[in-house]
Amino acid sequence: MDKKIAVLATGTNGCVISADLIGAGLDVTMIDMWAAHIEEMRANGLTVTTGDDVNNVKVNAYHLSDICTLNEKFDIVLLTSKAYDSKWLTEFIKPYLADDGVIVAVQNCMTAEMIADIVGVERTVGCVIELASQMFEPGQVRRSTPRERTWFGVGAFDPAHADRVEEIAEILRHAGRVEVIDEILSAKWTKLIVNAMIMGTMAILGGTPEQVLKQNGEAYAQRARDWFLQAGEEALAVGQAMDYKVVPVFGLKPEDVTNTNNFLETLLDKILHDIGPGPINTTLQDLMKGRYSETDMINGLIADERRNAGRPSPVSDVVVELTRQIHAGELKPDPSNLDLAREMMANQG
Known part of the structure; x- marks a missing residue:
């Protein structure tokens, strides 16, 4: 897959997902507002520990302030922020979203409507996630839910625009089990x-x-x-x-x-x-x-x-x-x- 993927707000779950996608060879750019986290990952990579398994991956990581230097646009943005940051981060990344790009709300709470109001229902994909992880030091994440028990449910905010959902599901299958759900808002x-x-x-x-x-x-x-x-x-x-x-x-x-x-x-x-x-x-x-x-x-x-x-x-x-x-x-x-x-x-x- 040659799609350009951004993981926006790479906290715990954003890091776990990023590491799995990078490990699968996908083109992933990590973007976050925690400066020390970005600097640590640039210097020493991202480390995700699951049980006794320690996985360190080299990453392409950017501060929010660095994004203005990019000349590329993203086909897929996985928004993994806290729900209360959804609006401003969607506005922030909108200029860097490809004309046919989509934002996937990999978050808690009812954020899909907020995102759709900004980029349109046709560019919004809802996502339910079951994944537990913790981070107390920059660049160091402990994953509690192993990949085989990690679960994603994905679906179009508007079923009339469901053509991109399977593409998103294919990407997220590198990080866990995935189901396509028609009633994504109910989910x-x-x-x-x-x-x-x-x-x-x-x-x-x-x-x-x-x-x-x-x-x-x-x-x-x-x-x-x-x-x-x-x-x-x-x-x-x-x-x-x-x-x-x-x-x-x-x-x-x-x-x-x-x-x-x-x-x-x-x-x-x-x-x-x-x-x-x-x-x-x-x-x-x-x-x-x-x-x-x-x-x-x-x-x-x-x-x-x-x-x-x-x-x-x-x-x-x-x-x-x-x-x-x-x-x-x-x-x-x-x-x-x-x-x-x-x-x-x-x-x-």
Whole structure:
């Protein structure tokens, strides 16, 4: 394949995907705003560690400020940024997108519409991703989800413009399993339900799945799990009100998610199995680094939609508020925050 590919905002997952595509011989340009990260990769390559396997690849890496020096345009841009950076990064890369180029939103949250508003629905491809990885040092990434358990769902924002989807799927198959999904926006909401259950909530509790669900006793684990499922119930109800369909993701089958009373439990168990016990999720990484997280675009979105419909959102409201307190330095991620959250929820009523 001779397509020119840009991976824009090469954080943890962007690095993992880039390394796999580069290893497959594809023409990949990595672009990021973290100067030390770019300089480290230029000097020593990108290192991705998966278990005991250490993979170092030479990369073509650019600072955002360097892009103005490029004379080429990209056929495919994999946007792997935080969701809240989607708009400005799409505007930033638009002049460097080929006339028939596409942007693939390899992200959490409901960003496809934002991107389509800027570059057009015909140049927007949605993507759902199941991949856990961590980065605390520039140029050094630890991949928790091995390639055989990594999963992507891709689909056209507008089915009338689905001709490029298989091309994107072919590229991403170098990094994991890929399914083409017709109802990509519904699939994105299904992933948002999963994120609502385990991202902000588990980050507030300050641990990995192993630490939260295995090391605090069975009673605590059950209370935490119940809290996660309550968050999922709020997200599921919002999605139904917005006419999103229940769509199998992460390799699940239609029969796993339809005509069942255990849809949320199935999603929760699947994601916990696939990511494994050890990863520090991206929201907790953000809180540990003192950075803004995607909680407002996950649990915050759910709370806003329920509020607009005149319905309470006790879990989502509390997740947003506790995340705000942690980011402001008023609170630390800790298992004891589960009792605090339950107390705050009770006081709402």
